[in-house]
Amino acid sequence: MSKSGAPSLAQVIGGNAAELRGNHSSEELSVCARRFGLKWNTGRVSDLESGKISPTVTTLFALSKALTDLTGAPVSVADLVRPTTKWVEINDQLTVRAEVLVDALSNGSPLANHDRWLGPREIADAFRQEAGGGPDAMRVSDIAAALSESEVKLARSMGLSRVQFVAKALDLWGQPFGDERDARAGADASPQKRGRVARVLKQEMTESTGDGDD
Known part of the structure; x- marks a missing residue:
């Protein structure tokens, strides 16, 4: 992942x-x-x-x-x-800044400047930097790095980065999205029920930013 x-x-x-x-x-x-x-x-x-x-x-x-x-x-x-985001994932070991990708494909520019691409260690550091310098920064970055594919897709559908998604969940419920979903759905919940609960949680997150439907 x-x-x-x-x-x-x-x-x-x-x-x-x-x-x-x-x-x-x-x-x-x-x-x-x-x-x-x-x-x-x-x-x-x-x-x-x-x-x-x-x-x-x-x-x-x-x-x-x-x-x-x-x-x-x-x-x-x-x-x-041409990306509309700051970063683009080339594969699970390499993520580059948008302008680097365009330069490389348009002008043949090399990926020589390390502050313009991310390997696994740099990705983790970037999460921590985005999370800020507070005491929860490490926790947020660690949770962000471990999000499931479905959670990443959900975050993207809401226009949130992984760090923003995690931080919002912690602010609303005091625990990660997946933990809150599982707690509400119950230990023996079916995938269908988990999906329904996830949609409810998404709505709560959306409404908390004032972007929900009236």
Whole structure:
């Protein structure tokens, strides 16, 4: 499991492709993609845009051409890999700053400056730095590094970093999200019940920031 909590490169590319596609349908994009050698159907477009597949460099070139043809606006490979977040996960051992990724792919710049990429030790340090200097910083960073994949996805859906997600849970309930969910659901709870409780907790977290539905 990744420790960074940053979106993967595949997710960045997928999100950008979906945004660049605009109001055009998945079917229209798949037709354009086939013109440029990509044997895609609407399912493949959906998989790409949801970050389920990691496109190769050749696929990125063909996709940029397909999107250019579809939209009538120039789309480059750099447009597809340009992140909207501060960090991007390359794999579970390497996370880089967004501008480093764009520079490397656009200009061939090396990953030479260590303050612009994170390995496992640097990721843990970054969590502690984000958590601040209070007495709970170490606890927050340790919990953030151990979040389950489902908790990471939940945090992302709320627009929260891993550290923000953990800190909010501790502030609301005095314990991590997973512990609160299990306590409310009960020791013998089914996955379905745990899921229902998780949705309730998510709503409580959302409402605590004033972003819930009225």
